[in-house]
Amino acid sequence: MKVRHAATWLLLLSLTIPLAAGCAQQKTVAPVVEDPVPTDPLQEEAEVEEELIAPYTYPLTGVPTEELVTERPIVVMVENSPAARPQTGLHEADLVYEVLAEGDITRFIAVYHSVKSEEIGPVRSIRPYFVQLGWALDGILVHAGWSQEAMNLMAKHKLNHLDQVYGDHDYYWRDKSRKAPHNLYTSTELVRKGAEARKFRDEWEKQPILTFAGADAGEPAGDPAPSVTIPYIGGYTVGYTYDEAAKTYLRSMKGEPHNDKKTGERLTATNVMIVEAKHRIVDSVGRREVDVFGPGKGFLLQGGKKRDIVWELKNGVIRAYEKEGALTDIPLLPGKTWIQIVPDAGRVTFGEDA
Numbered sequence: 442m443k444v445r446h447a448a449t450w451l452l453l454l455s456l457t458i459p460l461a462a463g464c465a466q467q468k469t470v471a472p473v474v475e476d477p478v479p480t481d482p483l484q485e486e487a488e489v490e491e492e493l494i495a496p497y498t499y500p501l502t503g504v505p506t507e508e509l510v511t512e513r514p515i516v517v518m519v520e521n522s523p524a525a526r527p528q529t530g531l532h533e534a535d536l537v538y539e540v541l542a543e544g545d546i547t548r549f550i551a552v553y554h555s556v557k558s559e560e561i562g563p564v565r566s567i568r569p570y571f572v573q574l575g576w577a578l579d580g581i582l583v584h585a586g587w588s589q590e591a592m593n594l595m596a597k598h599k600l601n602h603l604d605q606v607y608g609d610h611d612y613y614w615r616d617k618s619r620k621a622p623h624n625l626y627t628s629t630e631l632v633r634k635g636a637e638a639r640k641f642r643d644e645w646e647k648q649p650i651l652t653f654a655g656a657d658a659g660e661p662a663g664d665p666a667p668s669v670t671i672p673y674i675g676g677y678t679v680g681y682t683y684d685e686a687a688k689t690y691l692r693s694m695k696g697e698p699h700n701d702k703k704t705g706e707r708l709t710a711t712n713v714m715i716v717e718a719k720h721r722i723v724d725s726v727g728r729r730e731v732d733v734f735g736p737g738k739g740f741l742l743q744g745g746k747k748r749d750i751v752w753e754l755k756n757g758v759i760r761a762y763e764k765e766g767a768l769t770d771i772p773l774l775p776g777k778t779w780i781q782i783v784p785d786a787g788r789v790t791f792g793e794d795a
Contacts, residue, residue, distance in 0.1 A: 515552070518583065570730070582595070
């Protein structure tokens with residue numbers, strides 16, 4: 442009996458060992474998880490910024506854009522007599538020149554390219570030096586009437602222009618809330634339609650190459666200039682006060698904020714250029730001849746600072762240089778630019794209030 446029990450025990454043992462081994466082979470082995478590779482948050486941020494960089498910039502503002510805009514700029518003559526204030530659409534212009542017309546009244550030469558403006562005006566007549574500024578830009582000139590010298594210049598050089606007084610009234614309208622002639626308006630859409638109907642060239646062939654400061658350029662050079670007062674004549678003054686939060690200059694006229702009529706928005710400029718130009722009265726009406734070619738002296742205001750400059754109309758626009766004969770212009774900050782053309786820059790004052 443002992444022999445039988447021993448044999449039985451050995452038989453059971455021989456069956457149990459393989460079963461145990463098989464169970465051991467079927468045990469699940471936990472996978473090895475490697476520690477994640479640490480990432481550099483600065484590198485990730487840089488990659489995101491790189492993805493967001495727009496491929497183009499608007500030529501007159503230096504502001505990035507996703508689209509390549511090849512249309513010619515629109516150059517509108519905007520009135521600034523007391524009956525025309527406040528104006529509409531000046532806040533949407535990329536570039537604005539302000540210069541004396543007759544008497545003590547200034548006029549705006551407003552240049553539209555990056556923004557489609559639904560209402561611009563009041564539109565008034567054109568002068569020879571207005572023609573010269575718009576022609577330099579290869580722009581479509583928009584006006585209502587002209588002086589004979591201005592028309593002679595446009596006719597001689599076959600410049601593209603839309604004149605509401607002589608045949609192009611379909612591309613303007615009158616605002617009944619104001620009295621004529623201070624109530625004439627247009628829009629960039631109407632101007633484009635007029636240009637197409639008149640078969641004007643659409644592509645901007647003489648596009649100026651402006652210099653704009655990069656994001657890593659640092660603060661502009663110059664002396665602190667939180668405000669400036671620019672006297673013209675007859676008690677008419679223009680002022681700019683720097684808004685540190687918005688990094689722009691807030692515009693005033695005769696000590697009052699200069700706001701858009703339609704939106705109530707305050708007119709602002711990232712760059713303000715004050716240029717002294719030769720002025721000469723040429724007739725009994727008080728019309729002027731103004732040298733918009735230069736060179737001349739002036740000031741450039743950017744980022745709350747001002748610096749003395751030499752200016753010159755070159756390659757489409759009035760540019761600021763550190764000195765006469767300099768090969769490169771002073772970079773503008775991306776944004777809107779206002780250029781104040783004055784007969785005497787020596788009367789310009791800088792202070793705390795404008």
